[in-house]
Amino acid sequence: MKGHGEQAKRVVIVGAGSVGSTFAYTLMNSGLAEDIVLIDVDEEKVEGEVMDLNHGLFFAPPVSIWAGDYSDCAAAHAVVITAGAAQEPGESRLDLTGRNAGICRSILDQVVEQTRDAVIVMVTNPVDVLTYDAIRHSGLPWKQVVGSGTVLDSARFRFLLSDHCQVDPRNVHAYILGEHGDSEVAAWSMTHMAGVPMDRFCALCGECDFQRRRQRMVEQVRDSAYHVIAAKGATYYGISQALLRIVGAVLRDEHSVLTVSTLIHNYLGIEDVCLSIPCVLGRTGVVRQLKVGLSQTEAADLRRSAEKLKDVQDALPD
Ligand SMILES: NC(=O)c1ccc[n+]([C@@H]2O[C@H](COP(=O)([O-])OP(=O)(O)OC[C@H]3O[C@@H](n4cnc5c(N)ncnc54)[C@H](O)[C@@H]3O)[C@@H](O)[C@H]2O)c1
Numbered sequence: 001m002k003g004h005g006e007q008a009k010r011v012v013i014v015g016a017g018s019v020g021s022t023f024a025y026t027l028m029n030s031g032l033a034e035d036i037v038l039i040d041v042d043e044e045k046v047e048g049e050v051m052d053l054n055h056g057l058f059f060a061p062p063v064s065i066w067a068g069d070y071s072d073c074a075a076a077h078a079v080v081i082t083a084g085a086a087q088e089p090g091e092s093r094l095d096l097t098g099r100n101a102g103i104c105r106s107i108l109d110q111v112v113e114q115t116r117d118a119v120i121v122m123v124t125n126p127v128d129v130l131t132y133d134a135i136r137h138s139g140l141p142w143k144q145v146v147g148s149g150t151v152l153d154s155a156r157f158r159f160l161l162s163d164h165c166q167v168d169p170r171n172v173h174a175y176i177l178g179e180h181g182d183s184e185v186a187a188w189s190m191t192h193m194a195g196v197p198m199d200r201f202c203a204l205c206g207e208c209d210f211q212r213r214r215q216r217m218v219e220q221v222r223d224s225a226y227h228v229i230a231a232k233g234a235t236y237y238g239i240s241q242a243l244l245r246i247v248g249a250v251l252r253d254e255h256s257v258l259t260v261s262t263l264i265h266n267y268l269g270i271e272d273v274c275l276s277i278p279c280v281l282g283r284t285g286v287v288r289q290l291k292v293g294l295s296q297t298e299a300a301d302l303r304r305s306a307e308k309l310k311d312v313q314d315a316l317p318d
Contacts, residue, residue, distance in 0.1 A: 009251050010035035012068070012076045012118075014107050015083030016046040019123060022236040023080065023243045024053055024065065031061030032248050037068035037076070040083065073114040077283075078250050080243060081107055081134075084124035100124050101133050101316055108138045116140060119250045119285045122147040122261070123243065127180050129312045131261045132274040144285040147261030149276035150176040152242040153184055154259050156221045164213070165205070167193055174198075175259050176221060177298075178275050178305030185301040186218045189294055246281065253283035257290065267291045268299045270306040273313060 013020045016038045027033050040046035046067045053065050073079055084100045122131045131147030153176035162169035171194040178185040191198040202210045228235045249256040259276040278290040
């Protein structure tokens with residue numbers, strides 16, 4: 001029960017496909033939200049997902065879950081947008097970008113009609129370009145609109161490092177920056193094990209020729225989604241955990257450092273593009289961007305990633 005004046009912590013998820021409904025399940029079991037609303041154009045599917053989720057409520061922390069509409073956004077703390085179209089045979093990535101931008105714009109129009117206070121979390125791909133488009137189209141402050149960015153990629157990186165070095169992933173600090181996609185950048189200069197910089201950790205350990213394995217590991221992170229999609233058609237567990245971390249930081253005003261996709265100005269020569277860098281995340285979205293120093297190679301790679309994203313951004317319809 002809520003006390004007088006308290007507002008239930010509400011998360012609206014738009015798009016009840018593989019990602020949206022798995023995130024709803026993850027969120028439901030976390031106990032972080034009190035209201036979870038699912039919205040989808042496919043009414044039968046969203047009703048089915050909500051029924052299935054509600055049948056597990058007996059085993060979960062108290063939470064209300066329903067198939068809603070945009071009026072439910074009025075009291076939302078966070079709106080997570082996972083709605084989108086999949087690539088059709090013969091359709092280019094750019095065509096898909098235009099189609100998904102159209103879908104996300106129509107969703108955002110309906111969201112901002114109800115609230116200009118909720119933090120918007122973009123998930124639909126290409127996530128960096130659609131985060132940029134969401135900020136531009138909605139007119140919301142840039143700090144309030146983030147993309148899931150490379151939070152998932154950074155988790156994949158940590159998992160691989162942890163597995164290779166046999167160190168608990170919670171003691172591995174490693175970040176993937178830039179595009180959530182092929183031009184992403186592993187920030188080796190920021191990587192450390194429990195405070196010990198990676199190079200020093202390797203020198204102390206001496207059990208493998210890690211320099212030679214580095215590139216392979218970065219490729220593994222970058223190509224993870226391709227492998228999972230080839231094997232089972234979609235990725236949804238990892239991204240759902242990443243979304244729980246992002247939305248949890250918002251709901252609990254955690255000030256956690258997460259590599260969300262955010263609008264960049266004046267960083268290493270990068271201007272007016274959304275990509276991932278470490279950000280302090282709290283109740284109102286991005287509290288601070290950590291414009292960290294990178295090695296020369298990493299900075300050059302990040303600029304290349306930004307240029308690639310900018311080309312796609314610039315091709316978006318007005
Ligand atoms: N950023 C990441 O790290 C990451 C990870 C995985 C997937 N994704 C992306 O997330 C998106 C969703 O993936 P998925 O596997 O859940 O796809 P999916 O096809 O299973 O689900 C998409 C859902 O969106 C709904 N939808 C379409 N148009 C809509 C509209 N106008 N309003 C409301 N709902 C609408 C569809 O009915 C469908 O249920 C894709 O773009 C995918 O590439 C991003």
